[in-house]
Amino acid sequence: MRTTTTTPRSVAQAFLTAPVRPQTYKNLAYLALQFPLGVAYFVLLVPALGFGLGSLPLLVLLGLPAVGALVVGVATMTVDRAVTAALLPVELERHTAGASLDDGVVVYLTDLLFDPGTYLSVVFVLAKFAVGIATFVVLTVSGTLVAVALAAPFLYDHPDATLTIPLPAAVGxxxxxxxxxxxxxxFAALGVVGAVLVVNLWNAIAWLLGEATTLACRHARVLDVGSAVEPDRA
Known part of the structure; x- marks a missing residue:
């Protein structure tokens, strides 16, 4: 098994080369998708859950919406897992159903309803709405600040542009x-430094989200969309 040694030099090199590494732009694409995916999950799942929970008192006759809401949750978790596996360098386990429709509808639904992973999937994808909003704010604010700083040499004398730098309270x-x-x-030179910092911030956030998804995928239920049952490497 190959081992890697982390040294101050390797850390500094990774930090400084972040803007030119291909994985950085995969991370950025992953972060940019968090907001639209989070909104899509919310729009799909919340009405389904509301309608499904409303049918619980009549579960025997009208409980199919509740089951459908759980299936929607598992399906959206499957999508989120696929997006993470495609864009981030993570190993994700695949927790699928313990029973199939070939075993009978009752057996399959019982497995769905009593599998804790079903409910973990629902909670995880609902949390992506808040994650998406936070990610959108971070990307928008940090990206705008860096872009304005880098564009300063082209904007400083433009009649319709006013560039200002806020000073900290410590200096007045x-x-x-x-x-x-x-x-x-x-100002543009500060923007270059800021760009390196911001890119590393984006990479750190993508890493945290990847680790959270890796942890969730150990138990969160997903649809069996392939023949692979072993953890697959993105």
Whole structure:
């Protein structure tokens, strides 16, 4: 088994080369998908759960919506697992049904209803709504700040653009206008540093979400969409 040794030099190299690594842009694509996926999961699952839970008192006759809501939860977890496996370098386990429809509808539904992984899938994909909003805010704010800083040399003398830098309260606060070329170049240099920091922040968030999905996939139920039963490597 190959082992890797982490040294200060390797950490610094990984930090500085983050903007040019292909995996960084896969991470960015993964983060950018969190908001639309989170909204889609919410829109699909919440009405299904509401309708399904409303039918629980008449489960024997009208309980199919409740079962359908659980199936929707498992299906969306399957989608989320597939997206994570396609974009992040993680190993994800596949927890599928212990019974199939070939065993009979009653056996299959019993397995679905009494599998804790079914409910973990529902909770996990519902949480993606909040995750998607938080990710969208981080990407939008950090990306905008870096883009403005890098564009400073092209905007500082534009009549419709006003560039200012907020000063910390420790030095008196207030705003400093960027209205000369040297100031704009200095601001752009800060933007380069900020870009490296921001890209590493994005990578760290993607890593955290990947680890959370890896942990969830150990127990969260997904649909059996393939013949593989072993953990697969993205």
């Amino acid at each position: 606060g207030g705003l400093v206008a960027v209205d000369t070329l040297p100031e704009a170049l200095a």
